[in-house]
Amino acid sequence: MALHFELLKWQKEVLADKTRFKVVCAGRRAGKSRFAAIVMLIEGLQCPSDAGILYVAPTQGQARVIMWGLVNELGREVIAKSHVNNMEITLVNGVVIYIRGADNPETLRGMKLKFAVLDEYADMKPFAWEQVVRAALSDLQGGALFIGTPKGRNHFYDIYQLGDSGDDEEWKSWQFFTADNELIPPKEVEAAARSMSSFAFKQEYLASFDNAGTDTFKEGWIKYGKEPDSGRFFIAVDLAGFKDIQNTSDKKSRLDDSAIAVVKVTDDGKWWVRKIECGRWDIRETAIRVLKNIREFKCQIGIEKGTTYNAVMPYLSDLMRKHNIATHVEPLSHGNKDKTDRVVWALQGLFEHGRITLNEENKDDRGGWQYKFVDQYLMFPTKNVHDDMIDSLSYISQMSITVYGGTDDAEDDYEPLDIISGI
Numbered sequence: 001m002a003l004h005f006e007l008l009k010w011q012k013e014v015l016a017d018k019t020r021f022k023v024v025c026a027g028r029r030a031g032k033s034r035f036a037a038i039v040m041l042i043e044g045l046q047c048p049s050d051a052g053i054l055y056v057a058p059t060q061g062q063a064r065v066i067m068w069g070l071v072n073e074l075g076r077e078v079i080a081k082s083h084v085n086n087m088e089i090t091l092v093n094g095v096v097i098y099i100r101g102a103d104n105p106e107t108l109r110g111m112k113l114k115f116a117v118l119d120e121y122a123d124m125k126p127f128a129w130e131q132v133v134r135a136a137l138s139d140l141q142g143g144a145l146f147i148g149t150p151k152g153r154n155h156f157y158d159i160y161q162l163g164d165s166g167d168d169e170e171w172k173s174w175q176f177f178t179a180d181n182e183l184i185p186p187k188e189v190e191a192a193a194r195s196m197s198s199f200a201f202k203q204e205y206l207a208s209f210d211n212a213g214t215d216t217f218k219e220g221w222i223k224y225g226k227e228p229d230s231g232r233f234f235i236a237v238d239l240a241g242f243k244d245i246q247n248t249s250d251k252k253s254r255l256d257d258s259a260i261a262v263v264k265v266t267d268d269g270k271w272w273v274r275k276i277e278c279g280r281w282d283i284r285e286t287a288i289r290v291l292k293n294i295r296e297f298k299c300q301i302g303i304e305k306g307t308t309y310n311a312v313m314p315y316l317s318d319l320m321r322k323h324n325i326a327t328h329v330e331p332l333s334h335g336n337k338d339k340t341d342r343v344v345w346a347l348q349g350l351f352e353h354g355r356i357t358l359n360e361e362n363k364d365d366r367g368g369w370q371y372k373f374v375d376q377y378l379m380f381p382t383k384n385v386h387d388d389m390i391d392s393l394s395y396i397s398q399m400s401i402t403v404y405g406g407t408d409d410a411e412d413d414y415e416p417l418d419i420i421s422g423i
Contacts, residue, residue: 003041003078008183010176011035015042019172023146023163025156027178027207032147033066034074036117039145040097041075043115049094051140054116054133056108058123060101063087066119067099102128111136120148122156150209153385157209178205216344217377221351224360224370227274231266233299236332236395237290238388239308240280258286259392260293271356271396276369276389287315294320294327302399305331332395339391340381346394 007015008031014024015035026032036055044053055071057063064087071089072082080090087099095114100107102124113136118129129144137144148156163173179189193201202208240256258281262274274297277289290312294301303309309331320326334342350356363370372389379385 003045003075005038005074007035007038008181010174010180011038014174015039017172019163020141020143020170021146021159021163021172022144023160023171023173024176025148025150025160025173025207025209026176026180027205028149029184030176030178030181030207031183033070033119036119036145036147037067037070037074040071040115040117041078041091043143044091044095044097045078045093047093047095047114048140051112051114051142052095053097054108054111054113054136055097055099055119056102056116056124056128056133057099057119058101059103060087062120063099063101071097071099105132108132108136112139113137114140114142116142116144118144118146118148121146121159122148122151122154126155149207150203152382153209153379154383160209175207177207216340216348216380217351219378221354222374222377223354223357224363225272225357226360228264228266228270228272231264231272233262233264233274233297234396234399235290235293235297235299235301236261236263236392236399237301237303238392238395239286239304239306239312240388241308256280257386257388259388260289261389261392261396262293262297263393263396265396269355271350273356273358273373273393275359276373276392278369278372278389278392283312283315287312287319290316291319291323291325295323295325298327300328300330300399302330302332302395304395305333330399332398339387343380343387343390343394346397347390 010026011031014022015038024032024035040053040055047053055063055067057066068084068087072079075089075091078092080092080094082089089097089099091097098111102108102118105125105128108128109132113133116133116137118124118133121129129146133144136142146156146159150156159171160173160175162168163171178184178192179186189205192205196204238259238261240258257278260277262276264272264274266272277293281289290301290303303312313329316329337345347356358370358373362368365371369389373393376385376387376390380387380390
């Protein structure tokens with residue numbers, strides 16, 4: 001007995017791939033659910049009789065609506081029986097396809113699985129995968145398919161990044177648009193683009209993770225240019241915690257970065273951002289990077305005060321003595337302000353009025369600092385998206401105040417006198 005399916009081009013590509021864990025981020029009506037049903041039937045017919053196949057949707061109601069009828073229709077020639085109350089489909093070889101909702105995770109336990117599909121993973125709690133489904137695949141080293149449309153940068157984004165990075169050979173990711181479904185007329189997609197908000201269209205049709213920003217900073221405000229002839233350099237450092245990045249149990253994507261902003265401020269208060277270094281460094285490497293920038297730009301530096309400031313200063317002071325470099329290190333304060341308020345207050349007016357220019361050198365390099373900065377700029381403030389680079393840049397305003405007459409006594413109460421100029 002054979003099954004025959006007509007597959008879209010993208011479905012053939014993903015099906016042919018032998019990677020154990022597959023992540024498919026796709027727009028609406030791209031063919032995700034039909035593909036999931038086909039894959040489950042194929043995996044089920046090749047599965048040992050003592051194991052099963054699991055489909056999980058965010059809720060039991062969604063699982064019933066999305067998958068129950070679809071699997072029964074596509075697999076009717078190889079289905080021995082179906083039990084609608086238990087949401088279980090038994091194939092002719094005795095293998096059971098379990099259809100479940102993540103809203104009741106206890107119903108997912110106790111299974112021995114060969115394959116699992118997690119549908120609209122962005123809408124379910126990661127608990128379902130991390131603490132239930134993953135362990136059920138271990139006996140047979142089973143595989144899994146994650147499918148869905150993005151909902152900002154949450155846990156679905158994390159696993160997409162894992163598969164996209166190539167860091168783990170067991171994971172691979174794909175991104176497909178609604179237009180990748182050849183059965184949908186291009187004019188239909190074009191009509192949707194005209195009638196929907198850009199936010200909704202990017203998410204639903206372009207499967208974009210870059211749609212959760214709040215318009216705090218607008219793309220049209222970004223300017224690039226060459227270094228001005230006159231002005232004075234400042235360095236501001238936003239420090240992350242110095243965890244053991246090799247042994248920490250935290251997810252790497254959730255750990256903050258340290259960032260070093262180097263900015264030239266002209267006499268009329270305009271900023272030219274020379275560079276922003278950003279990374280997850282230990283204390284000694286952080287101190288070395290700071291020292292190199294002090295030596296290169298020969299300027300005053302400010303470092304966010306607190307426990308991380310106290311941790312790095314002994315290393316930095318020792319390096320400065322060894323290399324005969326003398327400069328004042330200004331402890332920078334958040335001024336008892338919420339980070340969002342502080343960053344917006346320091347930078348929004350400057351960007352809006354064209355008073356901040358980014359270095360134009362290598363600005364199109366996807367691995368360069370400008371590319372990473374613009375991503376943080378457009379997404380700020382968004383949960384689970386780094387903001388270390390834009391945070392370090394915001395501290396430049398405080399450096400300007402310090403230079404132009406600020407006092408240590410007023411440090412915790414500082415506010416820019418002019419939101420446009422930042423000084």
